[in-house]
Amino acid sequence: xxxxxxxxxxxxxxxxxxxxxxxxxxxxxxxxxxxxxxxxxxxxxxxxxxxxxxxxxxxxxxxxxxxxxxxxxxxxxxxxxxxxxxxxxxxxxxxxxxxxxxxxxxxxxxxxxxxxxxxxxxxxxxxxxxxxxxxxxxxxxxxxxxxxxxxxxxxxxxxxxxxxxxxxxxxxxxxxxxxxxxxxxxxxxxxxxxxxxxxxxxxxxxxxxxxxxxxxxxxxxxxxxxxxxxxxxxxxxxxxxxxxxxxxxxxxxxxxxxxxxxxxxxxxxxxxxxxxxxxxxxxxxxxxxxxxxxxxxxxxxxxxxxxxxxxxxxxxxxxxxxxxxxxxxxxxxxxxxxxxxxxxxxxxxxxxxxxxxxxxxxxxxxxxxxxxxxxxxxxxxxxxxxxxxxxxxxxxxxxxxxxxxxxxxxxxxxxxxxxxxxxxxxxxxxxxxxxxxxxxxxxxxxxxxxxxxxxxxxxxxxxxxxxxxxxxxxxxxxxxxxxxxxxxxxxxxxxxxxxxxxxxx
Ligand SMILES: *[C@@H]1O[C@H](CO)[C@@H](O)[C@H](O)[C@H]1NC(C)=O
Ligand SMILES: *[C@@H]1O[C@H](CO)[C@@H](O)[C@H](O)[C@H]1NC(C)=O
Ligand SMILES: CC(=O)N[C@H]1CO[C@H](CO)[C@@H](O)[C@@H]1O
Numbered sequence: 010x011x012x013x014x015x016x017x018x019x020x021x022x023x024x025x026x027x028x029x030x031x032x033x034x035x036x037x038x039x040x041x042x043x044x045x046x047x048x049x050x051x052x053x054x055x056x057x058x059x060x061x062x063x064x065x066x067x068x069x070x071x072x073x074x075x076x077x078x079x080x081x082x083x084x085x086x087x088x089x090x091x092x093x094x095x096x097x098x099x100x101x102x103x104x105x106x107x108x109x110x111x112x113x114x115x116x117x118x119x120x121x122x123x124x125x126x127x128x129x130x131x132x133x134x135x136x137x138x139x140x141x142x143x144x145x146x147x148x149x150x151x152x153x154x155x156x157x158x159x160x161x162x163x164x165x166x167x168x169x170x171x172x173x174x175x176x177x178x179x180x181x182x183x184x185x186x187x188x189x190x191x192x193x194x195x196x197x198x199x200x201x202x203x204x205x206x207x208x209x210x211x212x213x214x215x216x217x218x219x220x221x222x223x224x225x226x227x228x229x230x231x232x233x234x235x236x237x238x239x240x241x242x243x244x245x246x247x248x249x250x251x252x253x254x255x256x257x258x259x260x261x262x263x264x265x266x267x268x269x270x271x272x273x274x275x276x277x278x279x280x281x282x283x284x285x286x287x288x289x290x291x292x293x294x295x296x297x298x299x300x301x302x303x304x305x306x307x308x309x310x311x312x313x314x315x316x317x318x319x320x321x322x323x324x325x326x327x328x329x330x331x332x333x334x335x336x337x338x339x340x341x342x343x344x345x346x347x348x349x350x351x352x353x354x355x356x357x358x359x360x361x362x363x364x365x366x367x368x369x370x371x372x373x374x375x376x377x378x379x380x381x382x383x384x385x386x387x388x389x390x391x392x393x394x395x396x397x398x399x400x401x402x403x404x405x406x407x408x409x410x411x412x413x414x415x416x417x418x419x420x421x422x423x424x425x426x427x428x429x430x431x432x433x434x435x436x437x438x439x440x441x442x443x444x445x446x447x448x449x450x451x452x453x454x455x456x457x458x459x460x461x462x463x464x465x466x467x468x469x470x471x472x473x474x475x476x477x478x479x480x481x482x483x484x485x486x487x488x489x490x491x492x493x494x495x496x497x498x499x500x501x502x503x504x505x506x507x508x509x510x511x512x513x514x
Contacts, residue, residue, distance in 0.1 A: 057081050063351050065344065069370035073362070075351040084118035086355060088223035092206035092234075094123055096198050098142065098190060098254075099213040101130040101163045102176045102183045107213035108134060110339035114346035115217055125201060127194045129186050130163045130170075140197065142190035150280045156185045191254070191289030192279040192296060199269040206234035208265055211257035216316070216334045216342055218349070221358055225311070225332060226259070229509050237264035239297050240512050242309040246287055251294030252305045256314040257333040258290070264301055272300050306512035308332070310360070316341055317363045319382065321466030323452060323497065327361045328504035357507045368469050372489055375424070381470030381487035383455035383462045388413070388420035388430070390459035395421070399460045406462070420461040424486040427454045427461035431490035446496040453489045458482045467494050 063078040095116075099108055108126065112134075116124060126134075131141040143151070143160060151157045159174075159182040166173035176183075198208060207226050211217060232238055238261035241252020252258035269275070279292050286292055297303050310325060311332040319336070320326055337345070348366055349358070387403040389396055396404060408417060420427045431451035439445045452467040459482060467489060476483035 063347070065347055065351065065366070067370050070366045073353055073366045074348065075353060078347060078351050080350075083350060086220060086349075087118035088220050090119060090123050090219070090223055093223065093226065094125065094198065094202050094205045094208050095119060095217070096125050096127065096194065096208060096210045097213060097215075098187075098194060098210065099126065099128045099139070100183045100187060101128055101132065101170050102159075102174055102179055103213060104128050104132060104139060105134065105170070107339060108137075108139075110342050111213065112137060114342055115219060118219070122202075125198060127190065127197070129160055129183075129190060140201075142194040142197065143186075145193055145197070145276055146189060146280055147277060150277075154189075154280070154284055156182070156189065156284075159183060159186050188283045188286065188289035188292060189280055191293050193276045195260075195265065195293065196269050196275055199265050203266070204262060206262050208260045208262065209257060210254070210260070211333065212255050212335075214335060214337050214342075215255060215257045216337045216345055217257065218331055218333065218358055220349075220355075221311075221330050222332045224357070225330070225509065230512070232261070232512075233263075234261040235263040236261060237267065237301050237303045239264060239294075239303050239305050240308045240312065241305055242312045242314055243305055243307045244290075246291050249291065249294065250305055251291045252312075253314055253335075254288070254290030254293075255335040256309075256312050257335075258293070258305075258312070259308075260297075264297065264303060268296065268301055275300075304514060306514055308510060308512045311510045317345065317367050318469040318471065320360060320363065321382075321464070321468050322360065322364045322368070323466035326466065327359070327364075327501055328506070328508040329360050330357050330507045330509060331360050331363065359504055359507055361501075361504055371469065372467075372491065372494070374491060375428075375486060375488040376470075377484060377486050378473050378475045379470060379487040380473045380485050381453055381455055381464070381489070382468045383453050383464035383487065385462070385464045385466075386451075387460060387462040388417055388427070389461075390421045392459075395459045398458060403460050403462055421459045424454075424456040424461075424488065427456040427463075427486075428488050428490070430454060430461070430463050431493055434493070443500045446493075446500045449493050449497050451490065452494055452497070453487065455485065455487045457485045 058080040060077050060079045060081075063075055066074055066076050097108070097111065126137060126139045127142040128139045129141065129143055130139075131144070132139040151160065159179060163170060163174065195210075209217065209222070226232070239252065239258070241258035242256040243250050244253040275296065279296060282295065283289065283292055286295070294305060310329050313320070313331060313333055314335045315321070316334045316337050334345070344367070352358070352362075352366075384402060384406065386408055387399075387406045389399045389403060389407055391410070410418075414433070416429050416433050420430050431454060434449060434451045435442075435445050450465045451463045452465065454461060454463045470487060473485040
């Protein structure tokens with residue numbers, strides 16, 4: 010059979026197509042393999058995440074933390090939080106600044122069913138839902154009470170909150186609205202997640218040390234969650250004690266059940282009361298006292314309102330395990346999480362460990378334009394002008410003239426004179442006396458404008474703005490008596506037994 014021109018053309022076309030396909034295959038093959046390998050790498054890195062240089066590591070803490078930060082298994086040392094519910098309260102003016110860091114650090118290891126997020130507005134943050142603590146407050150109250158103006162403007166905001174609300178000017182309003190959230194939040198918490206042993210309430214700038222917290226609640230404390238228990242760091246307003254909210258506070262399932270199930274009018278009642286009181290954490294204490302007859306049990310310094318740079322290290326703040334800290338900004342939360350993740354040991358984390366790994370490497374003899382919070386004992390130029398310029402607290406804490414040594418009498422004259430107070434506290438003949446070293450009262454000083462103050466603990470502190478003019482007196486200088494600190498630390502030894510605090514009434 011003779012092929013017609015059209016069928017020959019067809020065959021040529023067919024051959025060309027096959028050759029083209031083969032060429033395309035050969036051309037593409039390496040790329041497919043490459044893509045395949047990339048995909049494969051993606052799969053393995055899903056199981057094993059990167060290892061980085063540990064940015065916290067240095068020669069002063071090389072024995073305490075890992076040189077590298079292996080991010081593969083962040084929850085390996087995280088405790089089992091069964092029976093515990095964590096409740097974090099925030100506000101719409103700050104939620105997106107604070108909560109994401111919480112979610113990618115400590116809370117990333119909490120099962121979703123073991124925490125709730127509350128705010129003064131319902132919002133969604135990635136896969137996480139933020140509940141409106143005020144949703145069940147009576148509409149009449151919301152209209153009537155001026156503190157709810159911010160609540161309304163937040164809801165009326167047509168774009169992102171940042172573009173509607175000036176966070177600096179609204180800070181005060183956000184604070185006033187905050188106190189209305191506490192009891193409604195407590196009620197909703199029980200309704201949404203009833204029957205847990207422990208309920209831990211905290212704020213978006215609270216850091217929770219979960220390993221310590223769970224170990225203490227479940228094992229170490231011996232507390233029975235079926236009893237009515239209210240734990241926290243005790244504060245006072247007009248003689249009434251309450252657990253400070255920002256430090257975090259803990260309610261037993263036993264007390265929460267009774268409080269919520271037996272008192273159906275809590276939200277209404279405490280919305281009214283909130284108009285007359287300063288703060289929501291106080292209202293919680295008032296409700297627990299009025300309805301359950303219980304008071305806070307002091308759990309400080311384990312539940313703590315300070316952070317690593319403001320903790321007063323020393324007596325009562327050393328071998329004590331730490332459960333919470335407060336005023337932690339996002340960077341600080343991430344830093345402490347990284348520290349927990351890269352510690353070389355699993356042993357109970359004590360306050361001392363924060364100092365050794367995070368603070369000690371940064372300590373030096375003096376820092377200018379710096380305030381380390383020295384304010385236990387003060388020495389001020391006796392001249393009336395200088396006395397008047399000094400702040401009230403410093404004035405109240407002056408040592409009496411006839412109780413002062415010669416060194417102390419001239420301490421106000423300069424930072425160098427001020428430093429001598431600590432340097433000369435222990436006399437040369439006592440320099441080997443361990444008891445004397447442990448009883449040291451002067452670890453650091455701060456000098457500013459003819460006011461010298463010293464402190465019986467050692468704190469790191471924070472920068473102070475550099476004064477504009479040339480007046481040397483206006484500068485803030487802080488210093489630490491490093492030898493005295495070292496002697497005290499050596500005399501304290503290794504803290505072989507953590508000093509767990511027994512919560513007292
Ligand atoms: C990081 O940790 C993972 C899981 O614990 C482990 O399999 C891996 O070998 C570690 N990587 C390095 C470099 O140590
Ligand atoms: C609920 O509390 C409000 C405010 O204290 C009060 O006016 C009201 O009578 C209470 N209602 C009940 C049913 O107790
Ligand atoms: C560590 C510490 O207590 N820092 C304090 C330093 O001083 C400022 C006030 O100037 C305080 O706010 C800090 O708490």
